[in-house]
Amino acid sequence: MVVGAAIRRGRTVLAQQRAYPATAAGRWELPGGRVEPGESDVDAVVRECAEELGVGVRVGAAVGPDVALSERKVLRIYRAELVDPLAEPHPHDHQALRWLTAGRLGQVDWLPADRVLVPALRRLLRANGQGAADG
Numbered sequence: 209m210v211v212g213a214a215i216r217r218g219r220t221v222l223a224q225q226r227a228y229p230a231t232a233a234g235r236w237e238l239p240g241g242r243v244e245p246g247e248s249d250v251d252a253v254v255r256e257c258a259e260e261l262g263v264g265v266r267v268g269a270a271v272g273p274d275v276a277l278s279e280r281k282v283l284r285i286y287r288a289e290l291v292d293p294l295a296e297p298h299p300h301d302h303q304a305l306r307w308l309t310a311g312r313l314g315q316v317d318w319l320p321a322d323r324v325l326v327p328a329l330r331r332l333l334r335a336n337g338q339g340a341a342d343g
């Protein structure tokens with residue numbers, strides 16, 4: 209299982225640009241990574257956001273469908289918000305970060321699995337409420 213975070217701030221969601229491997233470098237994804245043995249999905253989302261971005265997140269419900277990455281690997285995205293709304297995430301092992309509005313979601317060169325999730329991300333941004341626990 210690979211988990212990712214749709215971290216919402218206002219009307220935007222955070223995307224990051226991969227630096228490696230060569231086949232994925234330059235393409236965009238949501239913060240996240242593999243769930244380690246003994247970890248829950250939520251634990252993994254929190255850990256990956258701390259490692260990759262240096263921020264604390266509160267994790268809510270799953271967003272959109274599970275997307276198959278391979279025969280045995282699935283990507284599942286959870287809605288999230290910054291614990292400290294004023295915290296600035298930094299890309300620790302990515303090339304760049306971008307806070308994307310609903311209108312910009314379609315303009316990014318996503319990894320293929322993430323592209324499937326764009327409509328769900330758009331709905332998330334257009335829904336009322338700000339919190340990870342809302343709707």
Ligand SMILES: Nc1nc2c([nH]c(=O)n2[C@H]2C[C@H](O)[C@@H](COP(=O)(O)OP(=O)(O)OP(=O)(O)O)O2)c(=O)[nH]1
Nearest residue numbers: 210211212237238239240241242277283319321322
């Ligand atoms: N984190 C993340 N990985 C994604 C997304 N979309 C997508 O296809 N992937 C793929 C890329 C990788 O094959 C795999 C997760 O890789 P990763 O490099 O983020 O995970 P990790 O930190 O646990 O990996 P590792 O360094 O331990 O190998 O899932 C996404 O939105 N977020």
